[in-house]
Amino acid sequence: MNRLCVVLTVMALAVLIVAPVPASAGQLPLSTTTELVEGSYKWDGKTVSFKGEVLQDLMVRKDGTWMNLSDGNNTAMGVFVPKDVAMPVISRTEDYRTVGDVVLITGVFHRVCVQHEGETDIHAVSVTVLTPGSTKANPIHLDRVVWFVVLAGLLGLVMWLYYRKPGRGTEH
């Protein structure tokens, strides 16, 4: 009986050690703006994880910093990073020619934040830069240059036709 107990214990330990554990286990599942707003009552006051690109402006206020994170679904969430939370260096923020840093924040979601007069926000408890920002290519397409030249040429011709006999214009 004792031997059986020992074997079962060893097997149980082996299963615990060997069994595949999901990479995200122990971490909070990532939330999107839509999920948080749609389930605002469910998530209110809970700790959530949110990943997003830092939009243009980091707004430093006396009690912390506001940043807006785009989750890539044409929506974004306001994240307040209080002064006592370590803020990593954000190398780039979103711009037409720049992809902003992608950060992962963990924080408390507020359906209506008391501190911020009813705003729907996340108060960060940790901020990590996942991917540094980069420069975005917005190449000029040659076919568009050709289109412009053709249209400009036609416009010049029509304007010449219109203005060559100004006497025929309308009476105002």
Place this chain on the structure above:
Amino acid sequence: MIRRVWREDFRIIGYYTGLVTIGVGLLMLVPMVTSLVFREWASALDFAISAALTLLVGYVLVLISRTKSTPGLTHAMVIAAGSWLVAMVLSGVPYMLSGHSESFLDACFDTMSGYTTTGIFLLQDLDHISQGLNMWRHLLTYVGGQGIVVLALTFLIGSTGGAFKIMVGEGKEEKLEPNVRHIAVLIWRISLIYLGVGTVVLGVIAIANGIKPYLAFFHGAYIFMSAWSTGGFAPYSQNMLYYHSSVMEIASMVFFILGSFNFALHYAVWTGNRKEILRNVEIVSFTITVLTTFSLVCLALMQRGVYPNAVALFRRGFFQLVSGHTTTGQSNIYARTFVREWGPLGMLATTIAMAIGASAASTGGGFKGLRMGIIVRGIATDIRKLLSPERAVVTGHYHHIRDNVLSDSVVKGAAVIVVLYVLIYVVGAIVGMAYGYPMADALFESVSASSNTGLSCGITQASMPTLMKIMYMLEMWMGRLEFLSVFTLFGFIATSVRSMRLRKAAA
């Protein structure tokens, strides 16, 4: 008897539509320069192509339609409604070239929303568009608020008698001065002075809030243009939530309330008649309806315990309500919050506020406060008549710039327009319900589109059915032009077809 349509009619309409189109083409140079300043070369090229195409269309129209005739009332109405369609299509080209619109219909939806100062949008990845495209979006709404025909009148068309008729067709029926060009210049002078003041005020607030200084005044200009024209656009997808600033919201609210007032009232105040603010029927109507609908919003939000304190309730509830009532559509809550948290009563109160809307001859939409005031006073006068001795002569009055007699025809005219608005509100809601949206949501979105407000409860998305996109575009267009010119355009097309058939039969 409806008259036949002749070639000269087409010439007049083509010529003036061409002039308005040239105005739109010239306007595209502003975002092009903005893109050049920010070294957004690809975006600048998109605007150069769009400007060249728009100017080409405009010049072809004026070249082939050259005429010395001045427009009559029918022409004026057709020019006003038709110009908006041509401008919508051509203004959609930069959207399409930017790659941020999923289809050309979506691009046209956004330009119609911009010109009509509505503010709902289908643009994708809004947070990554160029400064040039952001300038274009806000410029559309600013120019649309004053009226694109007013713009053309100011710079391209002289002071013809027909010009005022075109302005009336565009919903600017206040004859502030005898000369129509002077009226157009006056509207632009008032708007440009406010633009300067608003950009500086909002820009300084933006800097104080931590916006990068070199961008702060662009934010200021965008938010001002959106507020003053009661448009509702903002440079980022979060709208006013992006700024996390009550001061920014209050400043914007002041500008959109001012923008929702009648140009005649602005003119009266500018020319020293300050008492008009207290006496004007539209201001009285606006005050009463804001207080009533805000009371309903408070009741709804308190019943559901949405906000933890009065400050939060006032900041979110009052801003949203006034934004809806002035048909602005700027928002400091997420779109789905209406459905998830405000509930049916909160949404209904906001829907009523949007339906009533702003002042006549302003940048706003909806029934308009003037019509509400006239109808309410008309009902009160009728009740007084019933209670008075039969021989007594009872006449109603309302104060709008001056004391006006409330005739039956005035009340009837106001009532007809209100009925037409209700009709498109309901038709839009039925289309939404037919696609499976709940009644409260469908009515909210339909009223928002027709009254050119732009608040959304989440229905307006690029993935929504095509018919709903077309329906909302029609609602925005009709709501902005107040029906008459749109109906005249439809009538003109029908008459043209009939005239062609008659000519063929005669031949």
